[in-house]
Amino acid sequence: MSDASAAAITLKPWQVLLGGICSLVLTVGLARFAYTPLLPQMHAQAGLGLADGGLLAAINYAGYMSGALLVAWIESPRWRRRLYLIGLPLSLVITALMALGDGFWLWALSRYLGGLCGAGGMLLGSGLVQGWLLRHGHRPELGVHFMGLGLGVAVSALGAMGMQALHFDWAAQWWGFAVLGLAFLLPAWAWRPPVPPPVLARAIEAPPRRWMWLMQAAYFCAGWGFVINATFTVAIVEKQPLLAGQGPWAWLLVGVAATPAVFVWDRIARRLGDVNALLLAYVMQIVGVLLPALSGSLAAALAGALLYGATFIGIVSLTLALVGRRFPANPGKAMAKLTLGYGLAQITAPALSGRMVEASGSFAGALWLTAAVLLLGVGCLAALRSARDPSV
Numbered sequence: 001m002s003d004a005s006a007a008a009i010t011l012k013p014w015q016v017l018l019g020g021i022c023s024l025v026l027t028v029g030l031a032r033f034a035y036t037p038l039l040p041q042m043h044a045q046a047g048l049g050l051a052d053g054g055l056l057a058a059i060n061y062a063g064y065m066s067g068a069l070l071v072a073w074i075e076s077p078r079w080r081r082r083l084y085l086i087g088l089p090l091s092l093v094i095t096a097l098m099a100l101g102d103g104f105w106l107w108a109l110s111r112y113l114g115g116l117c118g119a120g121g122m123l124l125g126s127g128l129v130q131g132w133l134l135r136h137g138h139r140p141e142l143g144v145h146f147m148g149l150g151l152g153v154a155v156s157a158l159g160a161m162g163m164q165a166l167h168f169d170w171a172a173q174w175w176g177f178a179v180l181g182l183a184f185l186l187p188a189w190a191w192r193p194p195v196p197p198p199v200l201a202r203a204i205e206a207p208p209r210r211w212m213w214l215m216q217a218a219y220f221c222a223g224w225g226f227v228i229n230a231t232f233t234v235a236i237v238e239k240q241p242l243l244a245g246q247g248p249w250a251w252l253l254v255g256v257a258a259t260p261a262v263f264v265w266d267r268i269a270r271r272l273g274d275v276n277a278l279l280l281a282y283v284m285q286i287v288g289v290l291l292p293a294l295s296g297s298l299a300a301a302l303a304g305a306l307l308y309g310a311t312f313i314g315i316v317s318l319t320l321a322l323v324g325r326r327f328p329a330n331p332g333k334a335m336a337k338l339t340l341g342y343g344l345a346q347i348t349a350p351a352l353s354g355r356m357v358e359a360s361g362s363f364a365g366a367l368w369l370t371a372a373v374l375l376l377g378v379g380c381l382a383a384l385r386s387a388r389d390p391s392v
Contacts, residue, residue, distance in 0.1 A: 011191060013138060019191030020129040021148035022184040023088060027121025029152015030184070031091040031114040032060060034177045035098075036230055037160035037251050040238045041170040046102045050235065054354020056104075056111045058347045061227060063115020065343030070116075071123045071336035077196050080124050087120030088188055092181045099174035121148075122320075123339060127331045128193040130324045135196070142324070143262035146317040150258025150309065155180070157252035164248070207326050214384040215323065216341040218278070221377025222315045223345030225285050228353055228370045229254075229308045236292055236363050237301045250305040257309030265314030274322045275385045278315060279378060285311040286374045293367035345373075 035057070042048040048056075074080055094117065097110040129145050159180055163173045233254060234247035269277040288307025291300040323338050324331030353366035 011132075011193070013133070013136070015191040016129060016132050016193055017144050019188050019193075020125055020145045021151065023084075023121050023125045023188040023192075024146070024148025025152040025155055026181050026184040026188055027087055027091045027117045027125070028149060029155055030177050030181045031095055031117050033152050033230065034095065034156040034159070034174070035060070035111070036232075037157055037234050037248050038170055038173055039232075039235055040247060041160075041164070041173065043235075045170045048104075048107075049358070051354045051358045052104060053235075054232075054350040054352075054357075056107055057227065057230075057350035057354075059108045060111035060115045060118075061343055061346030061350070063112035064119045065115070065340060065347060066112075067116040067119025068123060068336045068339040068343050071119060072333055072340070075330070075333070081128065081192075081195050084120050084124035084128065085189070085192065087117040087124075088185055091117040091121075092178050092185060095174060095181060096178035099171040099178075102171075119336075119339070119343075122316075123336045126320055127324065127333070127335060128196070130321065130331050131196045131328075132193045134328060142317050142321040143266035146262050146313055147259055149313050149316065150255050150261065152255070153258055153309065154252060154255025157248050157255055161248045161252070211384065212338070214380045215319070216338055218282075218377045218380035218384070219319055219338055220341035220345045221373050221380065222282070222312075222319070223342035224349045224373040225282075225289060225370055225377075226312050226315075226342075227346040227349045228366060229289070229305075229312065232350075232353070232357075232363060232366075233305055233308065237298075237305075250301055253302055253305045254309035257306045258313040261310045261313050262317055264310075265318055268314075269318055274318055275381055278318050279381050279385070281311045281314045281318070282374055282378045282381065285315070286371050286378075289367050289371045289374065293364045293371070349373075 039048070039053050043050065043053065070083070071080065074083070090113065094110045094113040097113075098107060100106060126142055126145060130142055133139065156177070159177055160173060163176050168176060234251050236247075237250045238247040265277060265281065268280065272280070284307055288304045288311065291304040291307070294300065319338065320335045323334050327334035349370070353369070356366045356369070357363055
């Protein structure tokens with residue numbers, strides 16, 4: 001179907017939102033998050049070390065950052081939508097690619113292309129959805145849209161648990177996720193937003209440069225906290241002698257907490273303001289990061305997973321929606337520029353943390369470092385609040 005004919009289709013709000021949710025499950029939940037519950041299996045069955053596991057996560061986010069740079073550079077709405085559409089079926093291809101061999105460079109290629117797909121789903125897809133909501137008189141909040149992230153975590157956890165119960169090896173599980181992705185590709189493709197029409201210049205003052213620098217710095221810190229948990233949550237639980245086999249449950253808890261949290265954070269932001277809501281989310285995530293560092297109990301591990309799931313989705317949703325509202329003519333491009341810092345953290349954090357874990361035999365040092373980085377993000381947000389910008 002051509003872009004012109006697709007634009008002529010009258011979509012309902014629930015179709016646009018559900019299509020966006022499915023695109024996030026596909027491009028981020030399966031193409032990226034499935035790696036987390038499968039990491040211990042690949043370590044045990046395919047010989048993937050923790051350091052190389054962290055390096056693969058870093059390569060994934062190098063792809064994500066490359067995608068963010070591309071999104072920030074491309075101005076044409078038509079080409080931005082086309083790149084978004086390319087990322088949907090490509091997510092299935094790169095998921096299957098993980099099963100085709102046990103070579104590091106094959107996996108690295110898959111992870112890099114998966115990062116590009118994730119950038120398309122997160123930035124191009126979110127920009128298209130928010131732009132459609134703005135044009136049709138709906139709240140430009142992205143909480144419902146970002147349910148796809150929490151649902152993607154839950155789908156990856158349940159899928160891994162189910163296939164492991166059927167005694168699938170690591171490669172068969174990657175094939176299983178590729179097949180499962182078809183169920184999300186169909187609605188994501190059918191209900192994709194049309195090419196947005198030209199936008200007239202609006203009388204909205206661009207935020208000052210200091211505002212953007214502080215937002216980028218805070219989002220860098222959020223990216224560090226996100227990727228450490230996204231990469232190592234299952235491995236942290238599995239590393240405890242008494243918790244072997246419980247890792248997928250912790251990852252499922254992340255998804256269960258994240259999926260409804262989007263509604264809660266939208267309402268908290270309406271009451272407290274965006275920056276105050278973000279401050280609360282950062283502080284809660286710091287607590288969640290430190291719990292497994294302070295205690296090796298199952299309760300601490302699951303509580304940390306719960307807090308991570310409940311907060312990372314709020315941080316992403318509130319930050320991207322806020323910057324999208326400040327740049328209504330091209331929200332996807334503004335989101336992409338902000339995401340460069342997030343992507344930079346996701347390149348450096350897992351590689352460094354993987355080396356720290358392998359050298360020390362413990363995740364405690366990496367978790368304490370992550371808490372310190374998130375605390376720096378709290379400082380950036382506090383400085384942003386003190387600027388008393390009217391938009392926040």
